[in-house]
Amino acid sequence: MTQSVSDFLPVHLVDDDAGVARAFQFLLAEMDQPVHYWPESSSFLAEADLHEPAVVILDMRMPAPDGAQVHAELRRREACLGVIILTGHGDVDMAVEQMKQGAVDFLQKPVGAEALTTALERASQRARAQAAGRALARRAARLSPREREIAELICQGLPNREIASALNVAVRTVEVHRSRVVEKLGAANSAELAALWQRLRHP
Numbered sequence: 001m002t003q004s005v006s007d008f009l010p011v012h013l014v015d016d017d018a019g020v021a022r023a024f025q026f027l028l029a030e031m032d033q034p035v036h037y038w039p040e041s042s043s044f045l046a047e048a049d050l051h052e053p054a055v056v057i058l059d060m061r062m063p064a065p066d067g068a069q070v071h072a073e074l075r076r077r078e079a080c081l082g083v084i085i086l087t088g089h090g091d092v093d094m095a096v097e098q099m100k101q102g103a104v105d106f107l108q109k110p111v112g113a114e115a116l117t118t119a120l121e122r123a124s125q126r127a128r129a130q131a132a133g134r135a136l137a138r139r140a141a142r143l144s145p146r147e148r149e150i151a152e153l154i155c156q157g158l159p160n161r162e163i164a165s166a167l168n169v170a171v172r173t174v175e176v177h178r179s180r181v182v183e184k185l186g187a188a189n190s191a192e193l194a195a196l197w198q199r200l201r202h203p
Contacts, residue, residue: 008055009124010034014044014070015059015086020109024057027113033120041070050079053131055123057107059086060094071098080131082123086111133199140200142184150177154190155197 013024013035021037028035038044041062056074060067071083085106087095095106104126105119143151146167153163160178164171178190187193 007124008033008120009082009127010036010054011120012036012038012044012048012054012056012081014038014041014056014062014067016040016062017059020059020086023110024116027111027116030113031117041065041067045070045073050074050077050081051131051134053080053127054082055084055120055127056081057084057086058103060091060098061088068094068098071101071103075102078130078134080127080134082126082130084119084123136185136196136200139185143181147177147181147184150174151181151185151193151197154178154181155194155201157194 008031011028011033013021015021015024015037016039018039021039025035025037036048038048042065044056045065058067058070062070065073067085071085074081074083083098083103085095085098085103087106087108092106092108095103099106104122107115107119140148149167150163153166158166160171160174163178164174167174181187182190182193185193185196187196
């Protein structure tokens with residue numbers, strides 16, 4: 001199989017079935033795709049860097065914590081991982097429920113190369129988006145209350161003069177705060193600032 005996967009993130013494979021793990025490792029090796037195998041879900045939760053963008057292929061039926069419990073813990077920790085659920089043929093309903101909880105895709109055993117490639121692409125995109133969202137939230141946490149007020153009014157499309165009137169401050173004060181907000185959020189201009197603020201309001 002020849003497949004370019006330069007855009008795929010590293011993979012965590014969490015499955016207690018060594019035979020399944022070998023099959024995945026073979027498929028991923030054919031893609032030149034880095035993979036870290038975790039035969040115990042507890043070790044994965046304890047040792048993996050859950051905030052480093054990556055993909056996790058997560059088997060549903062494992063000794064505790066099982067796949068659903070691991071997925072719940074990843075959500076609780078706000079992990080930057082694109083989650084792919086791995087199931088047997090009788091577990092489709094379980095997989096669909098996990099997708100409602102934020103998983104990007106599910107794979108049924110045995111897994112084919114085409115389905116795996118598609119799932120890796122989706123999961124990599126999700127993980128990058130989660131990481132970008134976390135970075136944006138960290139930058140937004142540096143804003144002062146006044147800067148947050150001004151960012152909100154910018155997002156509503158108000159010019160500096162109207163913002164100054166709404167907040168009962170000088171136009172120059174708005175200009176200074178506006179510049180600081182743009183800098184702190186890493187925006188190139190006010191239009192990008194408005195887009196970033198919308199992302200914060202609707203993650």
